[in-house]
Amino acid sequence: MNVSRRTSAVLADSATLLVAVIIYVIPFxxxxxxxxxxxxxxxxxxxxxxxxxxxxxxxxxVVTFGDNKMLRALWNSTIITxxxxxxxxxxxxxxxxxxxxxxxxxxxxxGAIMLAGLIIPPAVVPTVFLLQRLGLFTTLLSxxxxxxxxxxxxxxxxxxxxxxxxxxxxxxAAIVEGASPLRVFSSxxxxxxxxxxxxxxxxxxxxxxNDFVGPLYFLPGANNVTAPLTLFSFMSQFNSxxxxxxxxxxxxxxxxxxxxxxxxxxxxxxITSGAIKG
Amino acid sequence: MAFYFxxxxxxxxxxxxxxxxxYKTFLSDAELLTGLRNTVIYAVLxxxxxxxLALPLATLLTSASIRLKGLIRSIVFFPTLASTVAVGVTxxxxxxPSTGMINTFLHFIxxxxxxxxxxxxxxxxxxxxxxxxxxxxxxLVIFMAGILSIPLDYFDAARLEGGKWVKFRHIIVPLSRNxxxxxxxxxxxxxxxxxxxxxxxxxxxxxxxxxxxxxVIFKEYGAGFFGLSTAGNVVLFLLVSAIAYPMMRFFNSRExxx
Numbered sequence: 001m002n003v004s005r006r007t008s009a010v011l012a013d014s015a016t017l018l019v020a021v022i023i024y025v026i027p028f029x030x031x032x033x034x035x036x037x038x039x040x041x042x043x044x045x046x047x048x049x050x051x052x053x054x055x056x057x058x059x060x061x062v063v064t065f066g067d068n069k070m071l072r073a074l075w076n077s078t079i080i081t082x083x084x085x086x087x088x089x090x091x092x093x094x095x096x097x098x099x100x101x102x103x104x105x106x107x108x109x110x111g112a113i114m115l116a117g118l119i120i121p122p123a124v125v126p127t128v129f130l131l132q133r134l135g136l137f138t139t140l141l142s143x144x145x146x147x148x149x150x151x152x153x154x155x156x157x158x159x160x161x162x163x164x165x166x167x168x169x170x171x172x173a174a175i176v177e178g179a180s181p182l183r184v185f186s187s188x189x190x191x192x193x194x195x196x197x198x199x200x201x202x203x204x205x206x207x208x209x210n211d212f213v214g215p216l217y218f219l220p221g222a223n224n225v226t227a228p229l230t231l232f233s234f235m236s237q238f239n240s241x242x243x244x245x246x247x248x249x250x251x252x253x254x255x256x257x258x259x260x261x262x263x264x265x266x267x268x269x270x271i272t273s274g275a276i277k278g
Numbered sequence: 279m280a281f282y283f284x285x286x287x288x289x290x291x292x293x294x295x296x297x298x299x300x301y302k303t304f305l306s307d308a309e310l311l312t313g314l315r316n317t318v319i320y321a322v323l324x325x326x327x328x329x330x331l332a333l334p335l336a337t338l339l340t341s342a343s344i345r346l347k348g349l350i351r352s353i354v355f356f357p358t359l360a361s362t363v364a365v366g367v368t369x370x371x372x373x374x375p376s377t378g379m380i381n382t383f384l385h386f387i388x389x390x391x392x393x394x395x396x397x398x399x400x401x402x403x404x405x406x407x408x409x410x411x412x413x414x415x416x417x418l419v420i421f422m423a424g425i426l427s428i429p430l431d432y433f434d435a436a437r438l439e440g441g442k443w444v445k446f447r448h449i450i451v452p453l454s455r456n457x458x459x460x461x462x463x464x465x466x467x468x469x470x471x472x473x474x475x476x477x478x479x480x481x482x483x484x485x486x487x488x489x490x491x492x493x494v495i496f497k498e499y500g501a502g503f504f505g506l507s508t509a510g511n512v513v514l515f516l517l518v519s520a521i522a523y524p525m526m527r528f529f530n531s532r533e534x535x536x
Contacts, residue, residue, distance in 0.1 A: 009442070013338055013341075016335075016338060017338060017339075017346075017350055020335060020350065020354060021350060021353055023411070024353045024354050024356075024357070024411075025353060026379070027368050027369070027372060028356075030368065030371075030372065030379060031364075031368050034371070044377055045371055045372075045374055045377045045378055045379060046377070046379075046382075047379050047382075119467060119518060119519070119522050120515055120518070120519070121471050121492075121511065121514050121515055121518060123508065123511050123515075124495075124499060124507065124508070124511060125499070125504045125505075125507060125508040125511070126508070206359050209361075210359075210360075210361040210362065210363075212361070212362060212363050212473075212474045212477075212478075213473055213474060216496070217496075217499070227361070228361045228362075228363045228364075229363075231361070231363045231364060231367060232363055232478060235367055235370075235478075242371060245367060246367075246368075246371075249364045249367055249368060252361050252363075252364055253360050253361065253364055256356075256359040256360050256361070257356075257359075259359060260352070260355075260356055260359050264352060264355070267355075267359065268355070268419045271358075271416055271419055271420070272419055272420055272423040
C-alpha cells in the first residue's frame with residue numbers, strides 16, 4: 001500500500017512539473033520555429049515545423065535590414081553594456097570597501113542613500129535636463145552614465161556584503177607592511193572580491209543589455225538604437241512579416257542565452273544574495 | 279530637483295513656476311485615475327500569484343524525490359533573463375484572438391476563446407499573466423534558497439507527525455517567511471514600476487483600459503508635457519515609498535531567525 005501511495009504521489013508531482021515545463025518550453029520553441037518560417041507561414045502562428053527551414057536567411061535579413069540597423073544596435077548595446085560595467089565595477093568596489101570598513105555616520109548615511117536608490121523610480125526629466133546642460137544628451141556616454149547610476153546600488157549591496165566576509169586582519173597585515181590605503185584595496189581586497197564581482201558583472205550585463213526604458217527616454221535618435229528597441233520598432237514595421245520579428249527575438253536573446261548557459265550559478269546567486277540582503 | 283520641475287510648466291528649455299497646477303491636472307485626469315487603479319491591481323496580482331505559484335513549485339523542486347530538478351529550475355528561470363520586449367512580442371503572437379496558439383488550444387478543448395489583448399476588460403489581466411509567467415523564475419530561486427536554509431530537524435519532526443501537507447503547511451510556509459516577504463516586496467515594487475511589458479503588449483490600450491502610471495508618464499513625456507510627466511514621476515515615487523517603506527518595516531519586524 002505504502003509503495004503504491006508513494007508511486008501515485010511521485011506521479012502527481014511529475015505531472016505538475018510536466019505542466020510547468022510545457023508552459024515554459026512551448027513559447028521558446030514557438031519563437032524558434034516561427035523565426036525559421038516564410039512570411040506567409042509565420043503569419044498563421046501555427047505550432048508546427050516550417051516547410052522551408054530558413055532561420056539563417058531570416059536572421060541575415062533582419063541584421064542587414066535598413067542599412068544594417070541591427071548591427072548598429074548590437075554595437076551600441078555592446079558599447080553601453082561594456083562601458084557601464086567597467087565604470088560601475090571600479091566605483092562600486094571602492095565604495096563597497098569604504099562603506100563596509102568604516103562605521104561612522106558618514107558611511108551609514110551614504111549607505112542609506114545607496115539603498116534608497118534601489119527603490120526610488122528614476123526621475124526622467126531632471127536627468128534629461130542635466131544631461132543637456134552637460135552637453136551629453138543623446139550620446140552613448142550619457143546612456144553609460146545613466147546605466148551606471150541605475151545599477152550601482154545593487155552592485156554596492158552585493159559587494160559590500162562580500163567585503164564583510166573578508167577578515168579585517170588581512171587589511172591590517174597589509175597596513176603593517178606599509179601599504180597605502182589604495183594599495184590595500186588594489187593588492188589585497190580587490191583580488192579577493194573576484195567571485196562577487198563576477199556575480200555583479202553577469203547580473204548587470206543581462207540587465208543593462210535588456211534595458212528598454214532607459215534608451216527609450218535617454219537615447220532618442222535613429223543612430224542610437226539599442227538591441228531591445230530594434231525589436232520594438234520592427235514589430236510595427238514588419239507586422240506582416242512575423243518570421244522576421246521572431247528572427248529578431250532570436251538575435252536579441254542570444255546574449256542572455258549565453259549568459260544563462262555558462263553563468264547560471266552566478267546569476268542565481270546574484271539574485272538570491274541581493275534579494276535576501278535587501 | 280524632480281520635485282521642483284514638477285511644479286513648473288515647460289516650453290522646451292525654460293520652465294515657468296505654476297505651483298501645484300500640474301498635480302491638479304495630473305490627478306484630475308480620468309486616464310490617470312484608471313492608470314493609478316490599474317497600477318495597484320497589477321502590482322497586487324503579480325506579486326500575489328508569484329508567491330502562490332512559486333512556493334509550491336519550489337517545495338516540489340527541493341524535495342528529494344525529484345530528479346531533473348536543476349533542469350526544471352533552469353527552464354523556469356530563463357525567461358527572467360530574456361528581454362522583456364522579446365517576451366512581450368512572443369506572447370502578443372501567442373495571444374492573437376483568432377489564430378494564436380492559446381486560443382487554438384482552447385478551441386481544441388472546447389473552451390471559450392477570449393480576445394486576450396483586445397478586450398478592454400481583460401487586457402490588463404492578460405499582461406499581468408505574462409508578467410507572472412516571466413517572474414516566477416526569480417521567486418522560485420529565492421524560495422528554493424529559503425527552503426534549503428530551513429534546518430533538517432524540522433523536516434524530521436514533520437515526517438513523524440504526518441505527510442507532505444503537514445510539511446508544507448506547518449514547516450515550509452511559516453519557516454520560509456523571510457523569502458516570502460522578499461518575493462512580495464520585490465515583485466510589488468517591480469509591479470508598481472513596470473512599464474516594458476505593458477508598453478510592448480498593449481501600449482496602455484485598448485483605449486485606456488490597461489494604462490498604468492508609467493505608461494501615462496511616458497505618454498505625457500512623449501507629448502512634450504515635461505512638467506506633467508514629472509508630476510507623474512513624483513506621484514509614482516510617493517506611491518512606491520508610501521507602500522514600500524511600511525511594508526519593509528512590517529516585514530523586518532516579523533522576520534524570523536532560524
